[in-house]
Amino acid sequence: MAxxxxxxxxxxxxxxxxxxxxxxxxxxxxxxxxxxxxDVGWFWRSGARATAAALRTWSRGGRVLGRVRxxxxxxxxxxxxPKLSAPLEQGGAPFAAPGTLxxxxxxxxxxxxxxxxxxxxxxxxxxxxxxxxxxxLAVGLLDGPRLLRVTTAPxxxxxxxxxxxxxxxxTGPGRGVLPEGRVSVEAPAGALVGxxxxxxxxxxxxxxxxxxxxxxxxxxxxxxxxxxxxxxTAAEFAAVHRSAFDGSRFTAAHWHxxxxxxxxxxxxxxxxxxxxxxxxxxxxxxxxxxxxxGLLEPMGVHRGHxxxxxxxxxxxxxxxxxxxxxxxxxxxxTPSGDTAAVATYRSAxxxxxxxxxxxxxxxxxxxxxxx
Numbered sequence: 586m587a588x589x590x591x592x593x594x595x596x597x598x599x600x601x602x603x604x605x606x607x608x609x610x611x612x613x614x615x616x617x618x619x620x621x622x623x624d625v626g627w628f629w630r631s632g633a634r635a636t637a638a639a640l641r642t643w644s645r646g647g648r649v650l651g652r653v654r655x656x657x658x659x660x661x662x663x664x665x666x667p668k669l670s671a672p673l674e675q676g677g678a679p680f681a682a683p684g685t686l687x688x689x690x691x692x693x694x695x696x697x698x699x700x701x702x703x704x705x706x707x708x709x710x711x712x713x714x715x716x717x718x719x720x721x722l723a724v725g726l727l728d729g730p731r732l733l734r735v736t737t738a739p740x741x742x743x744x745x746x747x748x749x750x751x752x753x754x755x756t757g758p759g760r761g762v763l764p765e766g767r768v769s770v771e772a773p774a775g776a777l778v779g780x781x782x783x784x785x786x787x788x789x790x791x792x793x794x795x796x797x798x799x800x801x802x803x804x805x806x807x808x809x810x811x812x813x814x815x816x817x818t819a820a821e822f823a824a825v826h827r828s829a830f831d832g833s834r835f836t837a838a839h840w841h842x843x844x845x846x847x848x849x850x851x852x853x854x855x856x857x858x859x860x861x862x863x864x865x866x867x868x869x870x871x872x873x874x875x876x877x878x879g880l881l882e883p884m885g886v887h888r889g890h891x892x893x894x895x896x897x898x899x900x901x902x903x904x905x906x907x908x909x910x911x912x913x914x915x916x917x918x919t920p921s922g923d924t925a926a927v928a929t930y931r932s933a934x935x936x937x938x939x940x941x942x943x944x945x946x947x948x949x950x951x952x953x954x955x956x
Contacts, residue, residue, distance in 0.1 A: 589646045591722060591750040593657035595761065598637045601625070605848055607721040611738055612873040614914050617774035618795040618941050619736040621916070623871025623880035624726055626848030630839040633846065641725040641733070641754075641762055643747060657754060657761040722747045725762070732943075733763060734771040735778075748777035756785060756946075771943045782944045790945040792921040796935035797878075797914050804905040804934075807857070807898040814840070814854035814867070822856055825867040829885025843869075853906050857899040865890040866899040872910040879912030896926075900933035 596604055608622040629636050641657070722744065725735035733755065741747055754760040755770060755778075763770075769790055772779045814822045819837040826835045843849055851872035856864045868884040881903045886896045904915040919926040921940055931937060 591643055591645050591747050593641065593643050593750065593754055593761070595657065596637050596640055596642060598633045601633070601637050601640060602847055603721070604640050604642055604724045607724055607738070608736070609873045609877070611736060612877040613739070614878060616739065616878070618916070618918055618938070619773040620724065620726060620734045620771070621871065621878070621880045621882070622848050622873050623852065623869075623882045624728070624734065626843060626846055626852055626871050627869065627882045628726060628728065629846030629848065630835065630843040632842050636846070639727040641727070641735070642721065643723040643725075643750060643754075644721050645747075646720045723751065727762070730764060731766070731768045732771070733769070736773050737776055737778075742773065742776045745777065748781055751778040752781045752785065755782070766948045767946065769943045769945045774941070779944060782946075787944040787946045789942040792940040792942050793918050794921045794927050794940055795916065795918045795938045796927070796930045797916055797938060798904050798933070798935045799914055800904060800908040800912055804901060804908055806905070807901045809865075809895065809898045810858040811899070811902040812856050812858065814856055816841070818856060818864075819844075821864045822854055822867050825856065825864050825887050826883075826885055828887045828889065829867070830883075851910060853910070855899060855902055855906060857895055857902065859890065859893075859895070863890070865893075866895040868899050868903045870903045870907050870910070870915075872907060872912050875911030876913050878914040878916050879907035879910065881915060881917040884917065896929040897932045900930055900935070904934065 605622045605625055608620060608625065611619070612621060625636060625640070628639060631639075721738060722741045723735055723737040725733050728734050735751070737744070737747065754762045758765065770778075770782060770787070772782075812818065819840040822840055823835050823837045827833045840854065844854070848871060851874065852869060854869040855867065857866040859865045864887070866884070866886040868881055871880045871882060873879060881900065884896070884899060884903065886899070900917075907915045915935070917930055917935065918941070919930065921927065927937060
């Protein structure tokens with residue numbers, strides 16, 4: 586373990602690449618559902634500056650290796666971790682959280698080529714990723730003002746100093762992460778910070794269902810026409826997205842913004858067309874690099890063309906595209922209460938995994954702590 590204090594910070598635009606690189610390195614097939622570089626890529630629809638402002642990093646090491654806009658204040662004295670009733674088994678109680686936009690994937694939010702760059706899935710990364718402040722330990726994304734989605738380096742899940750620093754930043758006022766009142770935190774299964782939040786009175790939120798499709802074998806071609814979205818079809822993609830998600834204000838300009846972000850270099854947006862040439866479903870897929878899990882984020886079907894198999898078709902196309910990009914597995918996460926979405930992904934060859942939940946702090950928890 587590298588020596589030095591854990592430092593929390595907010596990257597500037599030039600520093601976002603380091604956080605994305607760390608997230609890429611931390612993806613592997615046996616990992617619990619966790620923050621993915623594609624989540625940062627989808628957030629990029631709001632622009633590079635907004636994306637940088639939404640990121641939080643926790644690193645160990647005194648030498649600045651990247652550009653940081655702001656260092657978050659450290660508590661004068663980090664509270665000792667409360668005694669835990671029992672250590673989690675590997676793969677213990679999971680947490681996950683929705684994003685700010687409705688989706689059939691983890692937002693809270695093409696035809697198969699003959700060749701494939703699929704590689705053997707990898708295990709946990711063995712090395713430490715060098716980033717903003719020496720050695721990256723954790724990266725978080727404020728997916729809305731009241732939700733932090735955070736993950737850690739695989740070998741830092743049980744790092745006590747990191748967990749205590751995360752707890753202090755998440756629960757202390759003025760720590761630059763979450764506001765007062767009701768807030769949520771997503772953390773991967775087995776992360777010590779989840780146990781500390783539970784000890785601090787944070788409850789479990791609504792369940793989500795992660796689904797995975799192994800990409801070791803070729804994926805059959807979908808039974809509809811699939812096109813990769815480009816500048817000429819961005820408006821069509823945006824129209825499908827707005828129809829699929831109530832309240833969405835997604836426009837072609839948003840697509841151009843995310844397509845200009847660095848994570849999109851390993852991504853594709855797809856549109857499915859029916860027999861009359863109408864765009865009926867859309868998805869964006871995000872690779873984390875060859876041999877690593879890829880993400881569907883988001884997937885939606887036009888409200889006027891549902892219950893016709895288009896969700897299944899675009900999900901199959903998404904898996905096929907990720908395999909072409911070299912991904913080992915296709916991942917997606919959807920609210921467990923959306924049984925139609927879960928059924929759609931199952932019909933496209935995805936296997937449902939154990940439900941996950943985020944940790945939520947109701948407003949009265951802070952009041953109780955103060956008293």
